[in-house]
Amino acid sequence: MLFFLFASMTQPTDRQLIDETLAGNQRAFAHLVARHSPQVATTIISMLGKGMAADDVGQEVFIRLYRSLPNFRHESSLSTYLTRIAINLCLNELKRRRLQQQRFRFLSFSNNSNDTDETPSDLQIPDLNQNYAEQLADQELLHKALQNLDDNLKAVVVLRLVEGYSTQETADLLHIPLGTVLSRLARAQTKLRQLLHSEQ
């Protein structure tokens, strides 16, 4: 009761909502879900595309959060913690999809076989189209191009450019060296540039 009286006066912090959830208040957890679901949705849908799988993974993220709340130590912010769970579940889901594709011997049109961390020396950058500004403003087109990136490149782009984490935070979230993040970012931008050009 006191919680809702307090909540009506000011926005409760994540820590307060976590404490309330641990005390058995389900509405406090619903509040946490409502607060963080847009960010989690952006991460997951950027990684997996729109569809049922994205919703299922999103639900799984919050179920895992709920189960781990008694052990949550507030060492990182809740949003970073959720992003870590989300990105790992997305990478697992993409791996599962890839294995399923291989099992049924479908052809994958993304260049997974060329997935190295080396910076390409022979750049093939198509000339800029006059209407590139309009093309970039088309969020659907951009989302489609993002879906065609290799999983590792996509994860880096989503964390660094979509979610706005620093390069070091991106490296920490993905457990990869900073140099790898930088080279993947460079490759991802070049690849996105090529993919968007091919959509013209």
Added chain:
Amino acid sequence: MNAQHYQLLLRSFDAELSTVEQTQLQTALEQDAQLRAEQQYLQQLRQQLGQQQFQFGADFADQVLQKIGNTTRTYQTADYITQLFPPIAISAAAAILLLIGFAYYQEGNISLRTLAGIILDDQTILMYYGS
């Protein structure tokens, strides 16, 4: 467009360039119109990516709570069964010991036959085995 300058341009967005590299990139940008256009393109690309926003369905939070409720109930049932096991196991063990004791009291020995409650007197043995 020079590939090395393009790489410098890409790196400049995410990493701190050395003074030499900064000068090199600055000079290249001043001299190469195509590189300047690329810089503008990449800035816009990154800006547009930062504006990507998505939402789950309207009843997402309810679905999450419902799933949590379901899994919690499953865990509670499993916990209940686990908690029930020790008293049931102890009662069963006590019952078995009582039966063995009773069989020993009745027959004076313990064998599979007495435990199974099969009483074989001389007449029955003669009937089945003929000797």
